[in-house]
Amino acid sequence: MTKSNSDDTKIVKTPPITDTKQPNRRQTIKTLAATTALAAVASTTPLFGRYGQAQSAEPIKIGFQVHRTGIGAAYGRWYNRTTEAAVKKINDEGGINGREVQIVAEDDGTDPKRGAEVVEKLATQHGCDIAFGTLFSHVVIGSAPRAGELKIPYFVVSEGHHVASGMLNRYTLQPGITDVKSQVQAMAPFVNSTLGKKVTMIYPDFAFGHDHRDYFSAAVEAQGGKVVAKIAIPPTESSFTKYFPKIPRDTEVIYHVMVGPAVLTFVKEMGEFFGNSRPEIFGFIDSLEAVDLASPGLEFLEGTYFWEGNPRYAQANQSDYDKAYRAAVGVDNNGASISDSKDVSTYAHMFGCWETLHIVKAGMEASGYKGAGDRAKLIEAVEAMTSMPHSYANPQGAKEFNGKTHQTFGQQYITRVENGRLVLAHTTSIADTYYPDEVDYTSQSF
């Protein structure tokens, strides 16, 4: 049985055919003036000429599932800015297949239930060609089944291992950002060889923390190091002093990955606990994305190391691509908004939106994408991608995309806090991030 499509319900208003009223002179002059003005504006507007060859084509609608409210709001704000900048660039360069790209943004409240509803809305109400842009793992996992059922390509920018783990489906891809498993294991060689072999891990006691615990422990032991203690912090905790005495005395490196607003307290209390005799400290910047390193209490981080997906501060060896990307999104050399130096970006993650949109463009152009009927061809075109060179479209660095697991791999950055700035200390190779395939999505039917 076929249900009516939403388009069927649209009421098209047409003038009544019995209307025989003749236009008077005043109306005629008004119409002429309006037409002339419209033509003048149109001929001087770059947009008109740019899409001239595709005047009859509808814009390509990219549904943007954005964390505008909820715990992911700071990330969402910057994902939104990056997405708008990427779309502006793509449109300035002629759009996709000569068609303008249009973003349809919907807030998912960083909630998995609303996330699924938003994917439905983007697919069936707005008629989007693809859905895109989700960061938080629980929203991705809550939404992906609906994307698969609605057969809408779902390009996530989440860094979760959910895509490559095989949990999701053929319609869900993560080509613009590396996943946590590859990030974490790529840190182990540097931590072991440079900072120390005896590691104490401090992590939040939920899935994100457990991923770090499991992947890093395995990687560090493979490198000949040892995790001497694993300290899980309950998510409701607001003070951490009672956990620091649990850190074994022979600890050479503390690995921390606390997230959420309590991170400032965590760092302050850790500083008070250790004073001047601390072990080496290594953390994931996820804790401090959108947080100013000059915030009171963070002085203790001086000399400690961080993983960054993309270095927040412009580095001495900054590429022209990063320079151009940074300018396009409106980020200064300190990783803050050019219009407000207190508005710090989520620089380590948000490049994923930029790169993903460029991959979508490349995929649509390679597959000759015309409309929803070509969605499977788009996915196959992206699955066929492999090497993506460092470029303006990939400003974070070169990538290797694995079409079978729908996951991209790329280099990772380790920076050190020096005079309140994150300075590049090490860049991993892409090979450091590889692990055996856990799924082959190409074997699933559409």
Next chain:
Amino acid sequence: MSEIRKSWGLHIGVVTLLLALNFILPDYHHGNLARVMVLACYAMGYNMLFGYTGLLSLGHALFFAAGMYGMSLTVQHLGWSAGPAIIVGLASGLAMSLVVGILSLRTAGVAFMIVTLMFAQAGYLAALYFGEYTRGDEGFVIQKAARQIGGIDLSDPMNRYLAALVLFAVCLFITLRVVQTGFGRVLVAIRENEERTRMLGYDVHLHKLLAILLSGTMSAAAGAGYGLLFGYAGATFASVQYSIFPLLWVLLGGAGTVLGPFVGTLFMFYLIDLSSDISTAYMLIAGLTLVLLTLFAPQGLVGELRRRTLRWLP
């Protein structure tokens, strides 16, 4: 026509209308209504305790999550099929509500609210703690292959809608029947005047406990149904906001009315959905609307309808 006949006629009519909508609604609203019907079962479960018995729980997410996890964990880890897994979900909700009921009914009023809130928080933290099985806050997907009952694929839009309608109709008719029976009237009597009900010789404690069992199991049915129909289970559904939602839905629709929970859930969904089309500050629009509704329709939408015109509404 007697009031009972009118009541049954109205509620059968609502279910028939929802069945008819299956064939005419556009895709988007079709999917929304399926989800609203499942969540309305949760609200109806909540209404049984809050609306009819007068017990304000702040921990119903525990029951919703018990149903969701009872169903999904048996599918995920034991490889059970969906049918028996739903039974496990319902049994989990029943067992959980029995434990919570026995312990929390030792308290009353504000203490009852706090105790139920704490139980739910413990449930939420347990879901995170046992992340090895539940995948904690991240949750897990219930694969399409597992979402079948008797060969019927519940991920298909039509089947999903009809399954949601069956669940909704069962919960609706159970609620309607209960409020017409002597048992239901005793619950209302407890809400209105607990001491007088006790003085009249009714076992108030037992009635409250039975109300919690019915309410918790209905909420668990909604949780199991949601997981199965939409393919996801996660600890977010055990968090405190999911304990507040049914309270909100019931207050909006009309506490102590059979149709109120459904109307409230539907209203709240479209309030958020439509206001988000108008502005990014949609929470402000939604919030203002809720304040106005609370001021001018304190008994909820269906409650106001009953107060003003249809006094026979159950």
